[in-house]
Amino acid sequence: MRYKDTSDLEISLLLEAIFRKYGYDFREYSQAHIRRRIMNRMAVSGFEDVSQMQSKVLNDETFASELLQDLSITVTEMFRDPIFYKSLRENVIPILKTYPFIKIWHAGCATGEEAYSMAILLQEEGLYDRTTIYATDFNQMALNRAKDGIFSNKMIKEYTSNYQMAGGKESFSSYYTSNYDNVIMNQSLKKNIVWANHNLVTDSVFAEVNLILCRNVLIYFDKNLQNKVQTLFYNSLINGGVLCLGSKESLRFSDLYEQYSELDTKQRIFKKKY
Amino acid sequence: MQYEAIVIGVSSGGMNVLKIISSSLPLHFNIPIIIVQHLSAHSDSHWIKLLNEKSHLNVTEADEKEKIKKGNIYIAPPNYHLLIEKDKTFSLTIDERVNFARPSIDVLFESAAEAYTNKLIGIVLTGSNSDGSKGIKRIKDCGGLVIIQDPETAESEYMPKSAIATIVPDYILPLEDIIELLIQLDQQER
Numbered sequence A: 001m002r003y004k005d006t007s008d009l010e011i012s013l014l015l016e017a018i019f020r021k022y023g024y025d026f027r028e029y030s031q032a033h034i035r036r037r038i039m040n041r042m043a044v045s046g047f048e049d050v051s052q053m054q055s056k057v058l059n060d061e062t063f064a065s066e067l068l069q070d071l072s073i074t075v076t077e078m079f080r081d082p083i084f085y086k087s088l089r090e091n092v093i094p095i096l097k098t099y100p101f102i103k104i105w106h107a108g109c110a111t112g113e114e115a116y117s118m119a120i121l122l123q124e125e126g127l128y129d130r131t132t133i134y135a136t137d138f139n140q141m142a143l144n145r146a147k148d149g150i151f152s153n154k155m156i157k158e159y160t161s162n163y164q165m166a167g168g169k170e171s172f173s174s175y176y177t178s179n180y181d182n183v184i185m186n187q188s189l190k191k192n193i194v195w196a197n198h199n200l201v202t203d204s205v206f207a208e209v210n211l212i213l214c215r216n217v218l219i220y221f222d223k224n225l226q227n228k229v230q231t232l233f234y235n236s237l238i239n240g241g242v243l244c245l246g247s248k249e250s251l252r253f254s255d256l257y258e259q260y261s262e263l264d265t266k267q268r269i270f271k272k273k274y
Numbered sequence B: 001m002q003y004e005a006i007v008i009g010v011s012s013g014g015m016n017v018l019k020i021i022s023s024s025l026p027l028h029f030n031i032p033i034i035i036v037q038h039l040s041a042h043s044d045s046h047w048i049k050l051l052n053e054k055s056h057l058n059v060t061e062a063d064e065k066e067k068i069k070k071g072n073i074y075i076a077p078p079n080y081h082l083l084i085e086k087d088k089t090f091s092l093t094i095d096e097r098v099n100f101a102r103p104s105i106d107v108l109f110e111s112a113a114e115a116y117t118n119k120l121i122g123i124v125l126t127g128s129n130s131d132g133s134k135g136i137k138r139i140k141d142c143g144g145l146v147i148i149q150d151p152e153t154a155e156s157e158y159m160p161k162s163a164i165a166t167i168v169p170d171y172i173l174p175l176e177d178i179i180e181l182l183i184q185l186d187q188q189e190r
Helices: A007-022 A031-045 A050-059 A061-071 A082-096 A113-124 A140-148 A153-165 A223-236 B014-024 B046-053 B105-119 B133-141 B158-166 B175-188
Strands: A102-107 A131-137 A150-152 A176-179 A182-185 A193-197 A209-214 A237-245 A260-264 A269-272 B005-010 B033-037 B058-061 B072-075 B081-084 B090-093 B120-124 B145-149 B171-173
Touching (some): A007 A050, A031 A050, A031 A061, A050 A061, A082 A113, A082 A153, A082 A209, A082 A237, A082 A260, A113 A193, A150 A153, B005 B133, B105 B133, B120 B158, B133 B145, B133 B158
Parallel strands (some): B005 B120, B033 B072
Antiparallel strands (some): B081 B090
16 A cells, blocks of 8 residues: 555654643654554554544543554663673773762663663672662653563573673573563662653753763654754763763764764764863 | 666575675666665674675665665665665664564565655565565555566575565566666666
8 A cells, every 4th residue: 555645744743743742752753763653553553544543642542652652662682782781891891980989871771671781780890889870761661661670581592692792700690580481680780770761852961970871762863853862961971971872873973973082983982071 | 767776675595696786786877776684683794895895886884864875785784674764864773573584674665665656676586584575565556666586596485486476576587687677777767
């Protein structure tokens, strides 16, 4: 089926409606991605066009929250991109060791796998007790799952291999207990993680931090929104603080590129200049 | 008919055919080519460098927000979906796998069909799953030209067969003839 020529307009009106009714702002997201997610939901739910679906979104909060889940990507892994975590250990941990207290912000943490990875790494480096990790996301459902710290057994083999490739020093199985089809992350990893609802698009600076990780979130934003969020990160970092982006995300096109030096160009690790 | 882009989906057996395609197209081949090749999530970009060394064209990994330009062969990075925006730039996402694949051919093809409508050429080559079949249908529905590698000549026949079962392609050809046809279509552009 070829979509109607008015579908772009209808999608833009739907995003406006979602923003005005529910406060979630997808108006500056990459369009091809948003279109794909909306059209999938439309097909699954049997609507003929986006306008028809808009009426449902405005009048049915349960349906609206399903659509919000569609538009919020929670795909993540423990030690996703192991080489990145290796570089973090080698290039960033020595910087963190110079501070008496450490604040880390995981922006867009989804279901929390990367925040737990960070807690493991810090524990092994003897830094966890003086660290606070702020793990934030706008998706409350994902945050609740992150807080529980219960993950499917199926993924453990891959996570273990990631952990080893990332330079892990212990046996990965010492960080969780198995329970039927799931594993539960150790309580000692959770104690210094603060899970909080924060929306990068509409919320502002909430702390001054030493390290920000925001990986594979900005790819979903258009250039203008990317720049806005980069400014938010810049204002949240102390001088000499470190910013980590996803392996395909760049600062090069950002207005703030000159304000950072590159700690690891390939792994996208940047240091805010003094 | 002015074609503005070529999208290619290829899976198992792809390394060989991509080597042949990238080394056979002439220096002044104008239409940009965008390729999804299924790969393991941890594979590096070394093979793209090798393709580039043997090609008259610039073979490169597609970059986020990059503008699509002639003279380039773009390859989707491993572990990301590659989409095309209506302003002819790339988007990357880490959405869940589609047809067990990330990058998925369907995801590239469907977004390309929306962006280029009838100015798009879609090609399905060797492979052993059904990724690309839904996408090639969208390309056809939007008026694009559809070419499938003759399953009898493909290293792995499953993917071309699956595409042929979904739509009636404009051409079913062995690889050498596909390359010949692309060169002809490109020359008609001028």
